[in-house]
Structures are given as structure tokens and as C-alpha cells.
Amino acid sequence: MITNPSSSEIDGQTAAFKEKKLECSVASTDLRKIVKSEYMRIRQQKRIKRAEQVKNAFASNRRWIEAATERHNAVWRDKPFQSIHTAASFDQLPVTRRCSIEMGNGLETKTAPLHTLNALSSVPLVYTWAPLQQNFMVDDETVLHNIPYMGDEVLEQDGAFIEELIKNYDGKVHGEREKNFFEDDIFEDLVKAVSAARKEIKEPNTSGPGIPDNEESLKMPDDKVFEGIHSLFPEKGSVETLKSKYQELLEREDPNSLPPECTPNIDGPDAKSVSREQTMHSFHTLFCRRCFKYDCFLHPYHPTPSQTKPKPAEVKRESEICGPDCYMKNEVEDPIALSPEQCYRPSTPVKQAATSKNTKENDDLSSILQSWTGAECSLFRVLRSVYLNNYCDMAALIQTKTCKEVYEFALKEGDIIDLPPQGTPTPPRKKKRKQRLWSMHCRKIQLKKDNSGSHVYNYQPCDHPGKPCDSECSCIMLQNFCEKFCQCSPECQNRFPGCRCKAQCTTKQCPCYLAVRECDPDLCLTCGAGSFPEKADRENISCKNVGLQRGWKKHLLLAPSDVAGWGIYIKESAQKNEFISEYCGEIISQDEADRRGKVYDKYMCSFLFNLNNDFVVDATRKGNKIRFANHSNNPNCFAKVMMVNGDHRIGIFAKRAIHQGDELFFDYRYGPTDALKYVGIEREMDVPYIAGK
Structure with missing residues (x-):
């Protein structure tokens, strides 16, 4: 039987709820006061410490200047100035004025004739600039770094110019700090101080509030600390943002920890054995696929998933023994000497002779793994995705291991790959078909040149795996050709074909010249654009469009x-x-x-x-x-x-x-x-x- 609560019970529950809410409000107010008091205390300590540092630096510089001045005075007293050759009489010289040179430090005064130099015309005005040999991509400036000075007359005649200039940057000027601004070190000290103050309130001791020890500082405070900081500084981010920022600052204090986006050491005796993705991290994030160099400052390169995954390798299978230690030299029945065509995965059922034999093989494989350094293990995992089961070539690149040792390590890794059967090669297309595609490309070039007008957009490689270049392709939408950097098929109909010229490529008969392009050494194979003789100057290369x-x-x-x-x-x-x-x-x-x-x-x-x-x-x-x-x-x-x-x-x-x-x-x-x-x-x-x- 269900009974309705009485009015007295309802009043009791309401009073308890109000009391609990009041306690939470009081606790929140107290926490806000703790955050504010600790923040003001830390800021005051920082100001006092900064003033003391400035005072000590000024005193140190003053002492250094006085000591240096004393040393120079001592040198001048010991080694006076070189004497000046003076004429015995000034009556015979074609000048009417002479000057006296006082040396100081008690030295004799010198006399010399005074010659007047002719006036020289001043050089034209030029502003400072840094020399470049190629273009340099820069980001937009969201903050006005400096207010330019163009003379008082400009400010008097057009006083609204500076105001309009600052307005273009949304009022953001370099050096102006936001309200309630604090640096990372102040934020870190504030979290530690508030956490220690809350602990002091819960568990009083004689140590007093302040920043805790190193062991305590490595622990992550509870959410109440960050809620209190968020209540006083709401513009600094949410509670989760403050927690993640504090966690990042703690990890930064550890000298042995690496940043989250960092490639580990993959070379040397102290290298660790890591996965292929970690080994290739710097290559995937820093290496520009268009300039073929690291830290490219021309292309804001951000790799796509299709660019970082291993490409399908086309490596022939080794069928010949590479040397006396080749893994194919042993008998085929030996499980350590299987040929690439007979390689198996660990999940494939294999007959085992006895348990003792399995234990012995496991011990052998464990010893094999221990003989490999971290650098060799990481390099093997990178080469594995390219050379598959071609252990002879992998051993030649590793240089410190034989192909038999590489194969045994592959068994230990459990990464033997089943190679697909070799299919028949695709027959080449007929010459008439190639010529027809070539003519179609040339007509497309002329059509684009006529219709594009003055609209020329920046090229960005397209990347749509498994889809042809249609109306949704970024290159087609921007009226650009697909280039060799695109992830589309080499047979894409929107790819620029290059030219087949045999002359200098300086007339409109050349498709590249017609499309206002330079000849591509990878596409234009007959004009000489891909020729690199010992002296690659314009006289020794037939193509002049490069x-x-x-x-x-x-x-x-x-x-x-x-x-x-x-x-x-x-x-x-x-x-x-x-x-x-x-x-x-x-x-x-x-x-x-x-x-x-x-x-x-x-x-x-x-x-x-x-x-x-x-x-x-x-x-x-x-x-x-x-x-x-x-x-x-x-x-x-x-x-x-x-x-x-x-x-x-x-x-x-x-x-x-x-x-x-x-x-x-x-x-x-x-x-x-x-x-x-x-x-x-x-x-x-x-x-x-x-x-x-």
C-alpha cells in the first residue's frame, strides 16, 4: 500500500534540500575566495621576485661596466695613442686652418692640418628587407605587431588611419594583455596552491598553506580545484580544458618524457623498438611530398590517411640464393628455411613433432629477438611494408643482419605475409588509343585557357580513394589539372599529360607552353626537361621551358x-x-x-x-x-x-x-x-x- 507523504515530511525534505544547497553555495564561495587569495599571493610573489631579479641584474651590469672601464683606462695609460705626423711649419701648406688634438691622460697635445671633404650626394631611401631565393609561405597576422610611424604630418592630416588600422586587427595589438591574464607558471603554481589549501582545510597540520612537495605535485588534483579556478577565470576555458592544460604542464616537467607529437629515438645504441607508425612519424608529418625535403616553408603540408598508409609494393620474389648465409639454402622441410612462396602465417595449422621440440624452438626464437637492437627492429618493421617477404633485399638495407636472421626475426614477429599469386601483366594500350587521348588532352588545355579568364586558383592535390575525378574532385572544381602529387589514378583523364616536343618548347605548339606551365621532367620525356647532364645549364639542355x-x-x-x-x-x-x-x-x-x-x-x-x-x-x-x-x-x-x-x-x-x-x-x-x-x-x-x- 502506497501512502502519500505528510506535509511535515515534505517540509523536512525541503529544509534538508535548502540546507544542502546552502552548504554547496557556501563551499563554492569559500573555494572562490581561496582561488582569489592564492592568485593574488602568487602574483605578488612573482612581482617581488621579478623586481629582485631586475635589481640584481642592474647591480651586476653596473659592476661589470665599472670593471671594464677601469681596465680600458689602464690600457690607455700604459699604451698611449699613436703619434700623429705634423709638419714643421704650416706656412708652406695650401691650407689656412689647423687643428689641435688633445689626447688626454696627461699626453702631449698634437697639431695637424685640417682638410675639408667635398659634399657627397645621399643614396636613395630604402627600407630593410631580408633576401630570399624562393617563396616563403607565412600565416595571417591576427595581431598588429607594431603601429607604423609615418611622420607627424600623417597623424595630423589623417588621425583616423591608426584607429582604422587597429580595427582591421579586431583591436588586438602586440604587448597588450587580456584582463585576468596569467602565464603557464602562474597557472601551475595556482593549482598546486589551491589544492594544498583545500587539503589544509580538510586535514589541518602545522606546515601551513603553500605549494606542496614534488611528490604531491605530481598527483592530479580533484575537479573542485579546477571548478574554483574556472569560476574566477571563465574566459580561460572549461574545467576539462584547464585539466588537460595542467596535465600537459606536468608532463613537460619530466626531463625524460617526450612531447605527445614526437618521433622517438630510432637510431643509436639507446634506440627503442617501436612500431612502424612511430618510426615513420617525422617522415609523415614533416617531410613534404612536393619539395622532397623536411620542414618545407612553402607548402602547409598535412598528410592524409591515404598518404601515410603503405602503398602496394611491386617487388619481385627472390628465387636465387644471395649468398652462403641465405635462408633459402637450407632444406625446405626445415620450418626456418621456407621459401617466400611457402611462407605461412602463425595461425596456419602446422604439425608439431613434440612438446620438447616446440620449447627448444621458442628458446631459439627468444635468443634471436634478444640479439636485435631497437634500431634494427624498427627498421625491419618499416621495410616490411615495402619489401614484404623479400628478406634478401631487407638484409642488404639493414646491413648488420643476414637474410636468414631477418627471416627468423620475421617468424618471431609473427608477420609472415601470404603473397598473392603473380598475375599476367596488363598489355600496353594501342598506339592509336594513346594518340587519341593525347589529342583530347591538348584540346582540353586550349578550352581551359579560353574559359578560365582571370580566375586562377591555387593547386591542392586531390585525395578521394576509390573514386574517379568527377565534379566533386577539388582539382576539377577549381579548374586545375590533376598533377603527379594527386592521389588519383595515373590514368585519370584530368591529369596533365606533359608534352612530346623535340624542340625548345618556346612556342604555342608545345602543350606546356600553351597552358602557361613549365615542362615537367617526370612527364615531358622527349623535350629534354628530364635531362640532367654534368653541366646542366641552358646551353646543354634542349628544353628552354624549365x-x-x-x-x-x-x-x-x-x-x-x-x-x-x-x-x-x-x-x-x-x-x-x-x-x-x-x-x-x-x-x-x-x-x-x-x-x-x-x-x-x-x-x-x-x-x-x-x-x-x-x-x-x-x-x-x-x-x-x-x-x-x-x-x-x-x-x-x-x-x-x-x-x-x-x-x-x-x-x-x-x-x-x-x-x-x-x-x-x-x-x-x-x-x-x-x-x-x-x-x-x-x-x-x-x-x-x-x-x-
Whole structure:
């Protein structure tokens, strides 16, 4: 029988609930007070410690300066200045003035004739820049690093410019700290101090509150500590965020621990035996598959799963004995000497002679495993995914083990692979079929060139395993060709085929030249783009459409220009359409270029160059000497954005024959308004050139 609670029972439950809620509220308020008091105490300690460090550093520097000054005075007293040769009489010299040189330290005063130097013309103004030999990708600046100074007259005439500039960065200026800001060390000390204070309240002792010992500090505090910090600093993240941050700081204190994203030591005597994924970690995360080098600063490389997994290997099976210690030399009945075609997995049923024999084999395999170092084990697991059961080649690469030892280790690893049967090779396609595909590609190139207009997008390799390149492919959506870096099939219809030229590839008869691309050494096999003789200069290679990737630049000289500021001059002559130099700089986004351009407009000096619809090359801070080439309506050079091995790059070419010592000019493609704003000097000089910088 169910009875309803009486009113007195309900009142009792309500009172108990209110009392419990009040206790939680009081506890939360007390914890908030503890966090605030400990935070203020730690900040005060940091300020006192910092002031003491500054005071000690100042006193130390003062003592060092006084000691150094005393040493120099002693040297000057012991070794006086070199005497100056003076004439016996000044009456015979063609000067009317003379000067006295006081040496100090009680030395004799010297007298010498005074010559007047002629005035020299000052060099043109130039802003500091760092030299580059290739483009450099940089991230967008979300914080204004410095407020540029362009003179008091700019601030007086246009006071709203600085306010607008700061507004473009959402009011974020370097050096300004947020409210309630604290560093990692303060956060770590705060967690330890609050945890110790709560423990002191629960279990009073005579040690007093403060930061606990090292053993206690390694323990993770309870959630109440982080809830109290979150209540006082809600903008620093959730409770889980604070916990993960504190855990990361604790792991950072251990000198023997590695960061979570770090490749372990895989070489040397102290190397550990790790899996293939750990061994290849730095290769997968740092090695650029387009530049073929580590820490590429041009491509923001992020590997996809299809790029990190092992590719299907095409390695022939060894059928010949490689040497006296080859694992195939023993009898086939010996389970340690099976050929690759007869390899088995550990799960396959195998007849065992006796238990004693199994124990002996296990002991032998254990001794085999102990004889391998960690570096050799890690290297074997990497080679295993490439060479499968080809133990002879793996032994040749490991160098310290025979193929028999490699095979025995593979048995211990339990990683014997069943190789699929070798199928018949695919017959080559007929020549007419290849020619038809070639003609279709050439027509597609011309069609893309006509329809693309001024819309050129940055290339990103497509990656859609198991799917053909259709309307959902990133390359097709951006009207780009699939390149050799894409993960699609080599038979993809959207892949650029290269050229079959046998000449210089400098006319529109070449598909690469027609598509505003340089010839690819991996695709263009007949024109000479893939030729690398001992002296690989432009005279020894038949293909002339590889100047950017080969670095066939001309020798340029920097000197004051007769037009405006500095100019660039060519030291050697150049023929028409010959490659001169690449326009290098920082690669920035269009939004970043808009923010920087507003500052450059105030300086009346801009080095921005549109690369495509996504990026801009900025040679203001970093660039090469071609950045000093001035603008002209009748230039002797022209700029062309070309696709070079998957990257858009800016090449400067000769528009006509250029003689040695000529200054280089190219058209900046200014509008009428910008031309008058930046290059108004043209009307005064009455010359066909317009100064652009």
C-alpha cells in the first residue's frame, strides 16, 4: 500500500534540500575566495621576485661596466695613442686652418692640418628587407605587431588611419594583455596552491598553506580545484580544458618524457623498438611530398590517411640464393628455411613433432629477438611494408643482419605475409588509343585557357580513394589539372599529360607552353626537361621551358635609378623571351594583403604581386633583387605567372633584346588613378619610364 507523504515530511525534505544547497553555495564561495587569495599571493610573489631579479641584474651590469672601464683606462695609460705626423711649419701648406688634438691622460697635445671633404650626394631611401631565393609561405597576422610611424604630418592630416588600422586587427595589438591574464607558471603554481589549501582545510597540520612537495605535485588534483579556478577565470576555458592544460604542464616537467607529437629515438645504441607508425612519424608529418625535403616553408603540408598508409609494393620474389648465409639454402622441410612462396602465417595449422621440440624452438626464437637492437627492429618493421617477404633485399638495407636472421626475426614477429599469386601483366594500350587521348588532352588545355579568364586558383592535390575525378574532385572544381602529387589514378583523364616536343618548347605548339606551365621532367620525356647532364645549364639542355625550376636567372646589379629611388640593372645581355629572374617574397592570403596594402599605400611604396585568386606575393619584408625593378608603360621585361611542378611562380622575362648594363622595367598594370598617385614623376621628367617604387 502506497501512502502519500505528510506535509511535515515534505517540509523536512525541503529544509534538508535548502540546507544542502546552502552548504554547496557556501563551499563554492569559500573555494572562490581561496582561488582569489592564492592568485593574488602568487602574483605578488612573482612581482617581488621579478623586481629582485631586475635589481640584481642592474647591480651586476653596473659592476661589470665599472670593471671594464677601469681596465680600458689602464690600457690607455700604459699604451698611449699613436703619434700623429705634423709638419714643421704650416706656412708652406695650401691650407689656412689647423687643428689641435688633445689626447688626454696627461699626453702631449698634437697639431695637424685640417682638410675639408667635398659634399657627397645621399643614396636613395630604402627600407630593410631580408633576401630570399624562393617563396616563403607565412600565416595571417591576427595581431598588429607594431603601429607604423609615418611622420607627424600623417597623424595630423589623417588621425583616423591608426584607429582604422587597429580595427582591421579586431583591436588586438602586440604587448597588450587580456584582463585576468596569467602565464603557464602562474597557472601551475595556482593549482598546486589551491589544492594544498583545500587539503589544509580538510586535514589541518602545522606546515601551513603553500605549494606542496614534488611528490604531491605530481598527483592530479580533484575537479573542485579546477571548478574554483574556472569560476574566477571563465574566459580561460572549461574545467576539462584547464585539466588537460595542467596535465600537459606536468608532463613537460619530466626531463625524460617526450612531447605527445614526437618521433622517438630510432637510431643509436639507446634506440627503442617501436612500431612502424612511430618510426615513420617525422617522415609523415614533416617531410613534404612536393619539395622532397623536411620542414618545407612553402607548402602547409598535412598528410592524409591515404598518404601515410603503405602503398602496394611491386617487388619481385627472390628465387636465387644471395649468398652462403641465405635462408633459402637450407632444406625446405626445415620450418626456418621456407621459401617466400611457402611462407605461412602463425595461425596456419602446422604439425608439431613434440612438446620438447616446440620449447627448444621458442628458446631459439627468444635468443634471436634478444640479439636485435631497437634500431634494427624498427627498421625491419618499416621495410616490411615495402619489401614484404623479400628478406634478401631487407638484409642488404639493414646491413648488420643476414637474410636468414631477418627471416627468423620475421617468424618471431609473427608477420609472415601470404603473397598473392603473380598475375599476367596488363598489355600496353594501342598506339592509336594513346594518340587519341593525347589529342583530347591538348584540346582540353586550349578550352581551359579560353574559359578560365582571370580566375586562377591555387593547386591542392586531390585525395578521394576509390573514386574517379568527377565534379566533386577539388582539382576539377577549381579548374586545375590533376598533377603527379594527386592521389588519383595515373590514368585519370584530368591529369596533365606533359608534352612530346623535340624542340625548345618556346612556342604555342608545345602543350606546356600553351597552358602557361613549365615542362615537367617526370612527364615531358622527349623535350629534354628530364635531362640532367654534368653541366646542366641552358646551353646543354634542349628544353628552354624549365628556367624557373632550374634557376637559370641572370646576374643582376642594384644601383640608384635615374627614374626614381633604386633600380635593378642586368650584368649580361638577354635575348627576347629569355628568363631573367623570379619574383620572390612572402606568400600571403588575399585578406592579409588587403591589411598590409593599407599601410603600404600610406608609405607610397608597395611590393604586392597577385599570384592567383587565393594568394599574393609580398616582397616588402622578404624578397630578392628583382623587387627593385621599376614600372614603365614601355618596359623591356614582362611578368608571367606559371605553374611549376604544382606551384604558381612569377617569372620575369625579356620582352625584347636587352643589352648589358640596361635597367630593367616591367608593367605593374596600374590603373589610371594608381598610376598618377604612385608615379607622378613622369610628367616632370618627360621620359617614357614611370617610377613605381
